[in-house]
């Protein structure tokens with residue numbers, strides 16, 4: 001048992017040191033709040049897996065999810081500037097724009113976010129993406145969407161910014177249980193890599209354990225959607241834009257590395273590793289979109305788990321336990337939404353007034369918004 005040091009301010013506990021955990025810890029520390037991050041395994045975080053597209057429009061989001069994505073996209077430059085200033089490291093933000101190809105102009109015009117993009121015909125598509133396979137006859141260019149090199153730069157910069165701002169890390173520490181009485185949080189039971197079990201007292205914590213969040217709070221409808229990825233090396237500048245095709249995308253980094261993703265495998269649950277079927281799916285996607293890329297040398301292959309919810313929107317704000325805040329379930333748009341989520345949750349947990357546009361979205365992202373559906377028996 002670990003008693004809290006009565007002379008130091010009680011820290012806010014961050015349960016999970018992935019993308020959301022680091023982003024929220026950083027924002028809290030910037031607000032002068034003491035923070036401790038409890039992190040089971042740094043390398044399993046989807047933050048180190050993602051392609052890093054900042055793509056509310058290319059993803060075809062709608063409703064309040066689109067609004068949240070757009071707010072977060074607008075916040076990205078200042079958010080990244082804070083991280084870069086605190087860490088002294090670049091985050092790899094690039095405004096490459098994203099092109100979405102379609103088989104027909106009709107399909108293009110029916111895309112949910114078509115009004116936000118520039119319509120392209122086949123000739124214009126070829127100018128944007130030389131070598132695009134011939135079946136793609138129309139496109140949308142979202143020049144406001146972009147990308148960030150989460151895997152090689154953003155995560156490392158966030159960690160460094162947190163350390164610089166005095167965030168305390170406990171790496172290799174698993175949170176085993178949340179402790180509460182009369183509906184109010186009072187601690188977390190943890191286990192370190194040597195098997196030592198401790199109790200950390202706390203009255204405020206953020207649940208941001210990614211795809212594993214429901215293991216700590218089973219009421220949460222969060223489940224894993226596995227994704228497999230690979231990267232290819234191209235001559236620098238071979239691809240100018242991100243290409244977001246159905247089922248497959250290409251994300252060109254500054255140095256010529258192209259990230260290709262991603263499978264979407266809810267049935268895999270938490271099964272680890274690459275699979276022949278997953279790799280075949282990626283290869284078929286490459287051929288269908290950009291046949292020239294079959295000749296680009298593969299560099300690396302990896303996988304991870306998206307934290308999904310039944311409506312693919314995050315769970316944000318209050319939880320069933322007072323003092324415990326939620327920042328989980330960002331599914332395939334967590335990198336995009338980290339800027340807005342970290343600001344909102346850091347404000348809530350530090351007692352500050354959140355920005356009204358973000359606060360206004362909280363009802364749409366309550367953790368219990370699915371309950372009516374569940375009791376109606378049509379939950380899938």
Ligand SMILES: Cc1cc2nc3c(=O)[nH]c(=O)nc-3n(C[C@H](O)[C@H](O)[C@H](O)COP(=O)(O)OP(=O)(O)OC[C@H]3O[C@@H](n4cnc5c(N)ncnc54)[C@H](O)[C@@H]3O)c2cc1C
Nearest residue numbers: 016018019020040046047052053175210227333334335336
């Ligand atoms: C293949 C793939 C491609 C993606 N591409 C994009 C993209 O292009 N754009 C985009 O915006 N998003 C993308 N995403 C989504 C994005 O990566 C996630 O939404 C985001 O990383 C979620 O952040 P998180 O902090 O909730 O979870 P994670 O980053 O997964 O972090 C969770 C952390 O919690 C820790 N943890 C879990 N349980 C415990 C416990 N009991 N105790 C202590 N620690 C614990 C884990 O070890 C992990 O480090 C992609 C995801 C995948 C998998």
